[in-house]
Amino acid sequence: MTAILSNALAFIRQRAQTWARNRQGPDGETVILDRRRVYILPTRQGLMYGSMLMVMLLCSMNYSNSMGFLLTFLLTGLGFVAMYACHANLTGLEIGAGRTAAVFMGETARFSLFLTNAGRKQRTAISLSAEAGDSLVTGDVSAGEHGKVAVPLAADKRGWLKLERLVVETSYPLGLCRAWAWVYMNLQVLVYPKPAESAPPLPQASEGRSGGKSVHSGDEDFSGLREYRAGDSPRHIAWKTSARAQKLLTKQYSGSSLEHRWLDWDALAGMQTEQRLSILCRWVLQAHAENLVYGLRLPGTRIEIANGEAHRDRCLSALALFENSATSL
Amino acid sequence: MNAMSPPELEAQQNHTRLLWVLAAMAAMALPQALHVAPWVMLAALLISLWRLAVEFQGWPLFGGPTRIAFGLLAFVGVFATYHTFNGVEAGSSLLILLAVLKLMEARGLRDYFFVLAITLVIGIANFLYDQTIPLAIYMIPAVWLAIAALLNIAHPDVTRSVMTSIRVATRLLLPALPVAVALFLLFPRMPGPLWGLSTADQTGITGLSPKMSPDSISRLARSDAIAFRVQFDGQPPTRSQLYWRAMVLHHFDGSTWTRGIEPIDNNETLTTSGEPFRYRITLEPNDLHVLYALDLPVQVPANTLLSSDYELTTPHRVRERKLYSVTSYTDYSYGAGLSPTMRRLELQLPRNVDPRARQLAQQWAGSAGSPAQVVQDALRMFHSQPFHYTLHPDALSGPDGIDIFLFDTRSGFCEHYASAFVFLMRAAGIPAHVVIGYQGGLRNPLDGYYVIRQEDAHAWAEVWLANRGWVRVDPTAAVDPARVDDGLSAALPANEVPGYVFDTHPWLADLRNTWDAVNNGWNQWVLAYGPELQQRLFSHLGLDYSNWLELALVLLVVIGGVLALVWLLMWWRERKPPASSVVRDYLRYCHKLTQAGLPRRPSEGPLNYAKRVIRKRPDLSEHVKKITTLYIDLRYGESGNPEELSRLVRDFRPQHS
Numbered sequence: 001m002t003a004i005l006s007n008a009l010a011f012i013r014q015r016a017q018t019w020a021r022n023r024q025g026p027d028g029e030t031v032i033l034d035r036r037r038v039y040i041l042p043t044r045q046g047l048m049y050g051s052m053l054m055v056m057l058l059c060s061m062n063y064s065n066s067m068g069f070l071l072t073f074l075l076t077g078l079g080f081v082a083m084y085a086c087h088a089n090l091t092g093l094e095i096g097a098g099r100t101a102a103v104f105m106g107e108t109a110r111f112s113l114f115l116t117n118a119g120r121k122q123r124t125a126i127s128l129s130a131e132a133g134d135s136l137v138t139g140d141v142s143a144g145e146h147g148k149v150a151v152p153l154a155a156d157k158r159g160w161l162k163l164e165r166l167v168v169e170t171s172y173p174l175g176l177c178r179a180w181a182w183v184y185m186n187l188q189v190l191v192y193p194k195p196a197e198s199a200p201p202l203p204q205a206s207e208g209r210s211g212g213k214s215v216h217s218g219d220e221d222f223s224g225l226r227e228y229r230a231g232d233s234p235r236h237i238a239w240k241t242s243a244r245a246q247k248l249l250t251k252q253y254s255g256s257s258l259e260h261r262w263l264d265w266d267a268l269a270g271m272q273t274e275q276r277l278s279i280l281c282r283w284v285l286q287a288h289a290e291n292l293v294y295g296l297r298l299p300g301t302r303i304e305i306a307n308g309e310a311h312r313d314r315c316l317s318a319l320a321l322f323e324n325s326a327t328s329l
Numbered sequence: 330m331n332a333m334s335p336p337e338l339e340a341q342q343n344h345t346r347l348l349w350v351l352a353a354m355a356a357m358a359l360p361q362a363l364h365v366a367p368w369v370m371l372a373a374l375l376i377s378l379w380r381l382a383v384e385f386q387g388w389p390l391f392g393g394p395t396r397i398a399f400g401l402l403a404f405v406g407v408f409a410t411y412h413t414f415n416g417v418e419a420g421s422s423l424l425i426l427l428a429v430l431k432l433m434e435a436r437g438l439r440d441y442f443f444v445l446a447i448t449l450v451i452g453i454a455n456f457l458y459d460q461t462i463p464l465a466i467y468m469i470p471a472v473w474l475a476i477a478a479l480l481n482i483a484h485p486d487v488t489r490s491v492m493t494s495i496r497v498a499t500r501l502l503l504p505a506l507p508v509a510v511a512l513f514l515l516f517p518r519m520p521g522p523l524w525g526l527s528t529a530d531q532t533g534i535t536g537l538s539p540k541m542s543p544d545s546i547s548r549l550a551r552s553d554a555i556a557f558r559v560q561f562d563g564q565p566p567t568r569s570q571l572y573w574r575a576m577v578l579h580h581f582d583g584s585t586w587t588r589g590i591e592p593i594d595n596n597e598t599l600t601t602s603g604e605p606f607r608y609r610i611t612l613e614p615n616d617l618h619v620l621y622a623l624d625l626p627v628q629v630p631a632n633t634l635l636s637s638d639y640e641l642t643t644p645h646r647v648r649e650r651k652l653y654s655v656t657s658y659t660d661y662s663y664g665a666g667l668s669p670t671m672r673r674l675e676l677q678l679p680r681n682v683d684p685r686a687r688q689l690a691q692q693w694a695g696s697a698g699s700p701a702q703v704v705q706d707a708l709r710m711f712h713s714q715p716f717h718y719t720l721h722p723d724a725l726s727g728p729d730g731i732d733i734f735l736f737d738t739r740s741g742f743c744e745h746y747a748s749a750f751v752f753l754m755r756a757a758g759i760p761a762h763v764v765i766g767y768q769g770g771l772r773n774p775l776d777g778y779y780v781i782r783q784e785d786a787h788a789w790a791e792v793w794l795a796n797r798g799w800v801r802v803d804p805t806a807a808v809d810p811a812r813v814d815d816g817l818s819a820a821l822p823a824n825e826v827p828g829y830v831f832d833t834h835p836w837l838a839d840l841r842n843t844w845d846a847v848n849n850g851w852n853q854w855v856l857a858y859g860p861e862l863q864q865r866l867f868s869h870l871g872l873d874y875s876n877w878l879e880l881a882l883v884l885l886v887v888i889g890g891v892l893a894l895v896w897l898l899m900w901w902r903e904r905k906p907p908a909s910s911v912v913r914d915y916l917r918y919c920h921k922l923t924q925a926g927l928p929r930r931p932s933e934g935p936l937n938y939a940k941r942v943i944r945k946r947p948d949l950s951e952h953v954k955k956i957t958t959l960y961i962d963l964r965y966g967e968s969g970n971p972e973e974l975s976r977l978v979r980d981f982r983p984q985h986s
Contacts, residue, residue, distance in 0.1 A: 045442045045483065052446040056453050061519060064649050066856045067456040067465060070513050071472065075449065077508030078476065080891060081501050084898060118912070125484050144910045144971055146964065173497060174476075175438065175483025 017165070017182065026184050030096040033168065033181045038091045040083065046176035049079060082174040089170045090179045092119050093126065093141070097185055098148060102316070103155050104281070105194040110150035111163050111187050117141040125172040130163055155191040158277070158320050163187040192281060192316040193274065199282040200268075202292075205261050225249040260293035260305045263315075277319050284319070288312040298322055339437070342485035346441040347384055347432070349494075351377055353445060353478035354428060356471040357452040361421050364458050366410045369422040372403075376429040391433045399430055417457040424451050441482045449475060460856050462848065473498055508891055515887045518860045535783055536615040537575050541765055542585040543730060547720055547742035550817060552783040555613055556767060557621055558849055559779040562607040568769060569813050570659045572624040572789065572801065573781060575617075575766035577638035581755075583679040584730055586748060586763045590674065598665045598798070601627065601658035611852055612651045618642050620653060621766060621781075624801065625663065628656035638762075639663065652857045665798040667760060675760035675793060683731040683752065690756035700759045700794055707753050708807040711746065715739060718809035718820055743812070746804040747788035760793035764801070769816050775846035784817050911963045911971050914978045918956055925983035935960060952981055 024037055042050065053076055060068030098112030111130075117123050120143050127138040130153040141147050155161050166187070169180035225238055228248030242249045263283045268276040280296070287294040288307070295305035296315045301322070303315055354377070362370045376399075382388040391399065403426035404414075411419035428447040435441050452471065455464060476498040481489070535552045538545060557573075580589025606623060620633060620641040629635050630653040634642045641655070667675070693706045717740035731749045734741055741749075747763050754761035768787035770779040789803040806813045812820035854862075867883075919929050919938075927945060929938050939957040943950045956977050962969040 044439065048442060048446055052449060055450060059450075059453060059457070063457050064518075064859055065453075065456050065460065066513075066858055067460040067468075068453050069516070069518075070509060070855075071453050071456065071468070073512035073516065074472070074502070074505055074509040076512060077505030077891075078501055080508055081504045084504075085501065172484055173501060174479050175442070 020182050021165075021184060024182070024184065026186065029185070030094060031183050031185065033091055033093045033095065033183075035087075035091050038087055038179055038181050040087050040177050040179040042177045043171055043175060046079075049075075049176050053079070078174075079176055082176050085173050086170060086177050086179045088121075089123050089172050090126070090168065090181060092117075093123060093168070094118060095166075095168065095183060095185075097187055100187070100189040102190040102192060102313070102320070103161075104192045105155055105158050107155055108152045109155045109161050109189045109191065110152055111166075111189065113149050113151060113166075114146060115141045115149060116146045117143055119143060123170075126168065126170050129167050129169075130165075155189075158191050158193045158274075160188045160321075161191045163189075190317055190320050192320045193277040195282040195285055196275070196278040199279045199286075202283055202286055202290075203261050203263065203267055205292075225251060260295070261287065262295050262297055262305070263287065264297045265299055266297070273323070277322060281316065281319050284312060284315045341487055343435070343437065343441070344384060345485035345487060346438075346482045347380070347435070349478035349481040350432070350441050350444050350448070351381070353471075353475040354448045354451075356474050357448045357455070358425055359471075360455040360458075360464060360467065361425065361451065365418050365422045365425065368406065368410075369425055372406075373425050373429045376433070380429070380432050391430075396430060396433055400427070403427065403430065417454055421451060421454045424454070438482065442479075445475065445479055445482055462851055473502065476502060508894070511891070512887060513858070514863070514866060515883065517883055518858075518863050536613075537617065537619075537765055537786060539576055539578075539617065539619075540585055540587045541578055541744050541748065541763060541788055543722070543741075543744060543748070546744040546765070546786050546788050547722065549783045549786040550720055550742070554783045555845075556615070556781050556783050556785065557610050557612045558852075559611075559623075559770065559781065560609045560777065561779070562609075564604075564606075565608075565772070565779070566606055566623065566659055568815075570623075571769050571779075572787075572803075573621045573767040573770075573785075574624040574626070574639060574641075574764060575619055575621050576640055576764070577791070578763040578765065579674055580677060581679060581748075581752065583682045583728060586751075589677075599625075599627070599661065599663045600665075601625075601661045603658060603660035605656045605658055607654070607656045609652065609654045611849070611857060612647060612653070614648050614650060616646050616648060618644070618646055620647065620651070622655045623657035624659065624764075624766075625661045626655050626657050630654055637664075650852055650856055652853070652859075652861060662798045662800075664793065665796065667793055672760055672793075675762055676755050676758065678752065678755050683729050685729075685732045686735055686749070686752055687756045689735070690753045693753075694757040694759075700757075700792070703754070703757045703759060704792055704794075704802060707750055708802070708804060711750075711804050711807040716741075716746075716808045718742070718805065718812065720821055743805040744788045746808060747790050750790045750802065750804040754790070754792050762791055764789050764791055768803075768813060771816070773842045773845050773849070775842050776849060778846070778849050780845055780849075911960065911974060914971070914974045915956075915960045915964075918960075918978045918981060921978075921981055921983055927983070946983065949983055952977070956981065 020037075020039075053072060056068065056072040056075070059065070060072050094114075094116035096114040096116065098114050100110065100112045103109045113128065115123075115126065122140055122142045124140045125138055126141060127136040128149055128151045129136045130151055137149050137151055139147070139149065151163065151166065153161065153163060164184070166183040166185060167180055168183060169178055171178045225241060226249065228237065228242075228250050236251045238249045238251045263280055265276060265280065268279055271279070280298075284294070284296065288309075288311075291307065293305050293307045294315075296303040296318060298318060301318050303311075303318060358370075358373065379388065379391075383390055403423065407419050407422045407426070408414065410422070413419055414423065424447055428444050428451070431440065431444050431447070435444060452468065452475065455468065473495065477491075477494040480494055480497055480501075535549065535554050536556060537549070576588060578586035578588055580587045605627065608623065610621065612620060620643055622629070622641045625639050626635060626641050629641055632643065633653070634644075636642055690703075693703045697703045697706060719740045720742060722734075722741040722745060723738045731752050734745050735749055751761045751763050765786070765788045767781050767785045768789070769785045770781040772779050787805070789801060789805065791799045791801055793799050803813060809820045915935070922929070922942060925946075927942050933941070935957050939953050942953050956974065959969050959974050959977065963971055963974060
């Protein structure tokens, strides 16, 4: 019985969402929630409140009790006002898309959004969630405020993770009804493969200028010290300084070393695609952490040797979208 | 913006919810302490304190079985106290106990919300006991608090101060007021209860009872509770005409007069003369089937019945304040033709009691030429012999009470005189009966209403004389004419005047008159607002409702009107999208530059505009740069102080520099 009911509810919800989607059309970079797209329905508490009002009304009628009527009607009016306030809490809110940082598979993507309250009143307890609605961010936007929020969404697949539908909702002030709006912005974030927990050591450095281009400006320019990380070459450890500091410190060089490495798909023959990508991802991170110069070779893709954050991101994007490019922008 | 609540946040939220719901409950249930059994309030208080100790001292919550046991105990206890679950006291007691027990297992929003809903129902039950102005005034902050509690249950926020909560509640309650008033006036009211009211609801009503024993009226005379109020349409009757008829008592058992078998007399004849008196009565609940009316009612309201004794009866007991209109004639004669059955009823006397009184009556009957002469003989006896009018007569409950009163104690209250007089008449062969009701009443100079209190309760007699029918005879007036002319306190010996009689101090009397007038206005216009007043309002508005279809239509119109109002508010809000203060300030800055001859081009962004302005007016460079940078930060970045922008724009004077 409950299964039938929940199925029916799910069906109705599905139909309502389709209807709203067709009615609203896609949204741009910024959206102002106008009255036409803010929906409102009573919550479970609202239904309870309604039953309470019925009990009060029957009680007042039975005893012909004037003050009872007055209190009942005051609470009825309050219900209407709360409904209006709940709706007004949402209408007119401006939502803009922000820049969202890429994540690794298995992490939670945080879609960055801007909320602008051009109104004169504070908007309280506005919740945003991805479609699933399970994890919410809730907060207030005061009058004239321009605030930033991050809507979490689990990244469980590599490639582009889309936020198909953003739910903006509120049940403020009395929780008797819930006003919500569906926003269909084209929000997406790149999900890199999950870095392998254990990976083979980085491929050996190849000397020479196979890339043909110098990627560094000076030779071994010592730039500073940082704490030792697993995988740092023992040659780069500053032994004397480490002895004084009571911990291992690694020397860092600007301009990097002469050596460069190719992170090669073919070096991992005999493994599953995802596992290979996962290991390559770990290598990229490791190479970047060690400030190495490296290139990436994938079937059909070749990223020339370089270093730096932009280079790392290019490599990770290539891994994320490997055999998956159909879904890119 | 903060992330989804971890368990500690949830606990903190429930902490806030608990404190608010307890505060609302305390405020709402406090007036119940005057009505429900003390153990209920005590148990509720102890359980609430326990719940607070759970929150602050780490005491254990009640386990499931304990809760169930307490729940059953609550039911058993309430039933043992009230012998019913129906009725306001029993119902309120149960609600109070169940609400505090529910707090012992409240886990989140839904549970706390449920407890608050019960609290609001407890609040409305307060009005079922009484609807006085003080209670109404008390309930205003209580409801206010409950709404603030509702806010904090739905959206608990530790950073929100109590004052903020109250402010939000105010903003929600103020617009709800007109809606409440509209619904109050227009929501169709139906007469009568929907289901039977339990007898437990009606306790402690002081007022007439349908019988008269030797202390029943004098007991009432010690109460200054208001019995009813009267508003005359035209000239009011004189004070000595103010006999308010309630019930006629036919049957005497030796000590108590009762109504006996209701006489049915079809040969009813009524002749009236003089001007009729039209008036409206606001009757306080008397728990009787009887309405009071000026002796003698002729035109009566719908749904009431005039008995052959001219008692004004109603099918339902009067359990709430009732407003009705009557027309009476004080100059009348009725019952000229007395049927043999009636005559026998009106001559009934218990056998073998009060022999001395019987003997006296028969002696009068033998010597007097007519029944009227016998009446005069009796009144002369009360007047000339040393009879006293007193609030504290000697006990006369035994047998032969009338003999003792007439020949030994000779002091009594109106019920003694009426009882003895009717006894004497019947013993003399003259049909007679006792009438109980009220006599007198004080006019409140502030609003012109006559106020009749329980102290004005009175008993008098009617005797049947051939060719004249029933004639009112007030033996008390023969003993002490002041009772009828000036009221009870004038008639009683000075040392018996009860302390409540305010008339001895003029300013106290003024105070009481004012308070009465305020209360009366409240009663007339707020509490008595029911089907009758609503019908009057509707006919003023040109509406007519007489059947359910029209009632339903009115209801639809009311609800539609309320919704339209809400819609209108939304539309109005949408129509004027308010610019943010930042944008307003920037536009003000652009306006100042326009006046200085440098209008902003439609295609120009803030930065390009600033560049152009600085090129033309290098003197403004610093100010323009500051404003533009701050505006961009405020609008598109996440930093900056909007007040700083306001200040900069205010101080920006491109024309004079």
